[in-house]
Amino acid sequence: MNAPNKSGWKPAMEVADATGETPTTTGNRALMLEEPLIFEIGSTDQTGVDLPEVDPNAANRLGGFERTDPIGLVGLTEPETVRHYTRLSRQNYGIDLGFFPLGSCTMKHNPRLNEKMARLPGFADIHPLTPQSSVQGALEVIDQLATWLKTLTGMPAVAMSPKAGAHGELCGILAIRAAHTAAGNPREVVLVPESAHGTNPATAAFAGYKVDNIPATPEGRVDVEALKARLAKGGEGESDVAAVMITNPNTCGLFEKDFREIADAVHAIGGYVYCDGANFNAIVGRVRPGDLGVDAMHINLHKTFSTPHGGGGPGSGPVVFSEALAPFAPLPYVEKDASGEFTIVEEETTDADHQTFGRMTAFHGQMGMFTRALTYMLSHGADGLKQVAEDAVLNANYILRSLEDILHAPYADSGPCMHEALFGDKDFGGGLSTLDLAKGLIDEGFHPMTVYFPLVVHGAMLVEPTETESKASIDQFITAFRSVTERALAGDESLKQAPYFAPRRRLDETAAARKPKLVWSEPEG
């Protein structure tokens, strides 16, 4: 690390070292290095840039609003900065380090060509308000990507600007609301299954809808009959249901076999079908959602199309639309005229084809993700993408069938899983639960699967291998997973203390929430 300034930071070593070895004076353990906060090593006088000194008496035109009080932003020189963040990075797990089977998150390999292409100055160094004649290539990227997305989904239109999955959901629900409103009544309810991702109900509520539950069958799918009954509720008059939001493949990892039938039923009552496309990776290139009656679906470019997750974002969530919803798509969008020239439509127009619900974000969407996703698609092609879906599904089923004998697999009999395998912690001994197993996997050198989601399974463990994992790697994971599971079934107490080898032992989340400390402050006294 860069050693501490006078904030007095010291490596925490009060508690005896877990290994029983002589603790080091630095708190470091060879290549596992402790690192203070920048505020504990930097100073407000230090800087890692070379800029002209400021003359405090220079004339200015700031209208008397000069910032005179200290701001408190510390700086570091470049060597210190690089080292600080490099050391921090080494306390992180990433796909580049190993298997990262976070269910519902599609942690596939992030190709480095994508990174390189996104950094071409012709893409990275253009301003969103550049005169359009000077950014035809950028508009063409958007147009080409739109074409891929429409063709892969079999849908006639796509909105490119949503910034992530949840923003895409909002885009879809707003279009649905706009369509209903245009037809005279926005309706009140959006139906969402209990197994849905939290963003689904949150989005529907954000768009002013009441959220009602879609019942599920014991096999882990939508209960079509119960759904039909709910749609019909209210009897003869117009249904109160504006839309259903269904994830397909769903969050239990299953394909909603009756999707078409559901869609028909929803359409029959004048509702719309929103499909959460977060799990598109299972079917990309093999199944077109357009063939299943979908009206709107977001696509997480940061899942299916390999743009990196970056420790939390950014993502990109374009939304494909059916004919019915296409006119309501948000601004801005790109159009190609007869001469092949591209234009950005930024203003509302009055024709029936363009009853846009408005603007969702300042500019055109996540261009940096578009270039990466297009690079990815061109690399794979139609054949490669089909193989992606097949290998992703094959890997997941292989895991399901390699673990179902020792782990509770609630939907193991519901048919093949799609891109992810779901397990529960039903039979664990000694008060152990999913969390303990997850922490045990950390010691084994794996990132744990998604835990406690979906909510419909006790101690849910959602394992999504993706297609970029080799069989050998998955086999190693299975061996380790079985070993830790055996310990969990046997009630092995030592698992309660795991992880042992990570940069930190278990962290106290309750304490964090009880008295939140969200920013650094000068130590008192």
Next chain:
Amino acid sequence: MNAPNKSGWKPAMEVADATGETPTTTGNRALMLEEPLIFEIGSTDQTGVDLPEVDPNAANRLGGFERTDPIGLVGLTEPETVRHYTRLSRQNYGIDLGFFPLGSCTMKHNPRLNEKMARLPGFADIHPLTPQSSVQGALEVIDQLATWLKTLTGMPAVAMSPKAGAHGELCGILAIRAAHTAAGNPREVVLVPESAHGTNPATAAFAGYKVDNIPATPEGRVDVEALKARLAKGGEGESDVAAVMITNPNTCGLFEKDFREIADAVHAIGGYVYCDGANFNAIVGRVRPGDLGVDAMHINLHKTFSTPHGGGGPGSGPVVFSEALAPFAPLPYVEKDASGEFTIVEEETTDADHQTFGRMTAFHGQMGMFTRALTYMLSHGADGLKQVAEDAVLNANYILRSLEDILHAPYADSGPCMHEALFGDKDFGGGLSTLDLAKGLIDEGFHPMTVYFPLVVHGAMLVEPTETESKASIDQFITAFRSVTERALAGDESLKQAPYFAPRRRLDETAAARKPKLVWSEPEG
């Protein structure tokens, strides 16, 4: 890791884990990950590139020399390759991770702007034999860098093509030999101090010289009187000494105060003064070797001028020359004509100013290092480079004076040190030595200093902090160093087993040399 193929690789865990914790099935310890060899995980049918399939029957013009036998090169897909090398990288220490005070190596921060500039296609993607009119910018880089080097050293000429320090030494000695030869007698001996880097005697021998020792004073410098006596040996006639090779600042970290006097004495017997400039960082921008009577000196761009060491190379070792040696400089070199046009001189000419000793390498030298070094120089400027030397020397003296009370510092009384501080293991207890202290520092999260060099000090420890280390960082190092030293002085047995926390415990170098295994081979049976 990418899990094993049928080579049968297994993580080695026979010996109980040092920590006493439940060993993992993978051999991993959370973020410290084991990784097999590519040969143990890849296959000759696997590839990470997409190229057209080969038709084995396609006509060819290989003249019957087709390679038909299996080659045995395994491949990995891109996800596996990235992961493999990322995991390997995490078993390495680098400047980016922490303090790396390897004496004589000048492990300073490698600025990232340098990396970016070297990758501009106008530098990275040009062929060495491109018609010269199309690479004027590249030739200008060489010319500008040459100007910086000449100005900083106060020398009239520079040869840019040497590939590293040792290659630069060769360049210098060959020029000296050529000059002597042109004068009628190459002479027989090159004088080198015992404290010199191994490349010095090796180079002299490679150039056909006998190597003789330059005696040293107890204070760690060249013994001028003894040297003069040696130069005079042979009495009246021509001296047998072709050159002296002296490192200045020397490898004990001291400035050779009498350098000018030595140079005069060498010149007086018609010899030349070669200065090993590996330690130029201590004086860059503050002292010009040209003012001290140097005839030739190589400059390690990978030390003083921050080009990265890359785990062993590449480097770059331009050599500055005095008027006397300039005519003998190697081919090729860049010339600027009156119109400002640059040309590469690749052919021998016959005029007296150009009696080149020939070519040392296929092309023009380490262009990739030139762009980085020039970027570095422009960033620092004359003022910044002076500050570099001053801070490097300040840091080293600070370390010397902070440790001399507990560690044997043989030349502590020889005046201030320059860029590095030298210690010995004289008083260690319990049979402990420098190596044990070094391994103890590894556990503390530091890269050890250079050990057992120079040869003139028992258990030498050569600590070179460089100027890119903060005081705070150095203070932390001093604390840790003192703590480990105290253990060493007290004969703490546990140090014998260090490191405890590194990816590997002490490695058996004797076994490696006894039965060398230098390439992977299919396991037998």
Next chain:
Amino acid sequence: MRYLPLTDTDRSDMLAKIGAGSIDDLFVDVPEIARLDGPIRDLPMHASEMAVERHMKGLANKNLAAGDAPFFLGAGAYRHHVPASVDTIIQRGEFLTAYTPYQPEIAQGTLQMLFEFQTQVAKLYGCAVANASLYDGSTACWEAVAMATRVTKRKKAVLSGSLHPHYSEVVKTMAQFTGEEIATAQPAITPEPNLDTLTSRIDDDTACVVVQYPDILGRLSDLSQVADAAHEKGALLVVVNTEPVALGAVKSPGEMGADIVVGEGQSLGVGLQFGGPYLGLFAVRDPKHVRQMPGRLCGETVDAEGKRGFVLTLSTREQHIRREKATSNICTNSGLCALAFTAHMTLLGEKGLRQLAAENHRLACVAADRLAAVPGIKLLNNAFFNEFTLMLDGKPARDIVRDLADRGVLGGVSLGRLYPGVEALEHALLVTVTEMTTPEDIETLSTELEAILKEPAQ
């Protein structure tokens, strides 16, 4: 294929283990109607890196990069010099290829970085707490309005006329469905914003008033006056900042009484990227509002051995716990952009930030004077930071911007583009100057503008 490690042998071994005869058996649940007989048609097949690179470079080369022309665009997206080490840092695989830090024991890198980021943003904005990022400034602006309605339990938001029109549009888009009442206006072309008009629109139903600072015309105004007016009515002051570099020179919104400060963080670390991904910043002045904030928050805690560590916290506000009652639906945010911001800010430090701001302002003053000397051009602003509005004679500014582009100059943003159809703004050109602008660039813009303005009307 280069990204797919399974071999055909692997595939058949795995199918055997599963007990499936072929891959199709794993897709039996897909209804007949949606089964395809091969790869989707009308799309190309897979291609080599080399071929893809050629294709993408071809597209990139059709764009005029900002670095290849004198460049004066701003209006919510700014071109600053990003130190090379920032990109090195964000390309570390451990940052780049990590997910949201759900397993904190192996995500301390991301978490500690977020804690640093939150602290930096809070300090920059003069606030108590900041979150771990939102999508961009415009969505952060909407989230602020939504939060204000939650805090005040009122439904009306008063938007300043000189708020970035795209930001107003985003707020209006959302509000049309959620029942918020959004009062907007257009910017008045005056040397200083008229705060009295704005404050007069605040009433007892007002949840918040939203002001941009510096505003869309580059003007600066005394926010404390607006804060007082809002607070008097029990409303919150939301301040929007699109240029964080400005806050190295001018008073922070927090200092002047803003309750929620939101903005765009793109200026630091992120780059132009044709509009995204960008970085939504969100902070509150009063810590009591924390539990109403949208988005992720990173907090400090200890591990089982008592060592300090960081976790995501207060997640009961969030969609994955609170579902339809969440404070926002956001999940994926702008994590890596936050890292870029925080690394750039760390390189700057207060000293560097102040120098950077001073240099921006100095060059902007030079440019404003030079341009105002061109016949037919008037400088509107009394005060500005690095962006100012010029009033141009003759043709609409939008046409002039196109003419400039034809001459290889990216000369600014016409208000005609931002406010299509609004005649009063048609002749206004927003010009931005940063440390990247050279004196030659300023000279070129001035002479080209002079030439264009001299052209006889057609």
Next chain:
Amino acid sequence: MRYLPLTDTDRSDMLAKIGAGSIDDLFVDVPEIARLDGPIRDLPMHASEMAVERHMKGLANKNLAAGDAPFFLGAGAYRHHVPASVDTIIQRGEFLTAYTPYQPEIAQGTLQMLFEFQTQVAKLYGCAVANASLYDGSTACWEAVAMATRVTKRKKAVLSGSLHPHYSEVVKTMAQFTGEEIATAQPAITPEPNLDTLTSRIDDDTACVVVQYPDILGRLSDLSQVADAAHEKGALLVVVNTEPVALGAVKSPGEMGADIVVGEGQSLGVGLQFGGPYLGLFAVRDPKHVRQMPGRLCGETVDAEGKRGFVLTLSTREQHIRREKATSNICTNSGLCALAFTAHMTLLGEKGLRQLAAENHRLACVAADRLAAVPGIKLLNNAFFNEFTLMLDGKPARDIVRDLADRGVLGGVSLGRLYPGVEALEHALLVTVTEMTTPEDIETLSTELEAILKEPAQ
């Protein structure tokens, strides 16, 4: 300054600890005569990243990058597609900023990579053992000659006329001082190399015969014939390869009896870089020669717990142990280029390497046929891999290459440039085709050459 962490306060605190009054006190040992009164004159002062970047980009833009023109140069440096992930890997700070692995416990990354590299090179060359790299192909060639003299205790080296002239020059440069006798020749312009002439030059004093394969004219020849002739006289066969991709298509030198195989590894992973840094490869067929090899060697061992690990080994051959008796003076080598090579080779694997080689050869055949159809051009080679020699009518090839450059085509390497003053070679043009060459490039070169050859002599 941005790279210098010490503050003025630090500096005075540290001087106090040291007991020095000023920094000058630490430089007292510098003789008066060499003391300067300030920063060195005639050099600029420090500059911001932005300013430096502008300067360097200005210089870069004065060069015509290979990617911006139809490109046909080779002769020891080849332009291949390097997968983007290779650069990601070599930019990992732990690889980039490490030193030679002197502390193996914290350098297993570099060491294991070197072990993989050595194995790959040995297999590629058909040898038993390879070292951890030398500077480049030309210095590796000299080291091979030097090693052969050590092994055979003879002093004479016979160099084939079709060895790259720069390589011969390097050998000659070294030998003029060390007493080796170097027998060279010029290439004969024949469709096939005349091996009889070569073998007839081997005598009982010959330490080694050095042959390039494919040779400087792109020709292939039967090395086993040379091997036999050399071995008969007790000499070693040294084979030089400048294009490793060729060995994915043609027999390895080891297979044909070479004793030492050396070459340039730049084709894989490293890039053109105007000639350096490149990557010297060095391998021996017979493991008994290991202890005479130059350069570093990485070997397998175990740690104190019995876990496999890697170390630098057999260092008693090296300068830092053996000093004037070392097998070479090399210290710093081409470590990071070796990593680039090994990562690229791992991405290729045998399958990819063979495909890459086949694609190079296929395109080279297309180009050779197309060019040979141009009036005034004759193809010299009977056999070739991806490089062949054309005999051009009219002007010297060197002038034609310049004319082509003026027309924006980088059309090949004239033998006139490689052998200045040798009239017999003046009309020969060496043309290289790789997977990067497009059919359009070939067409452009053909039509431009045709146009130039048609021009009336001036």
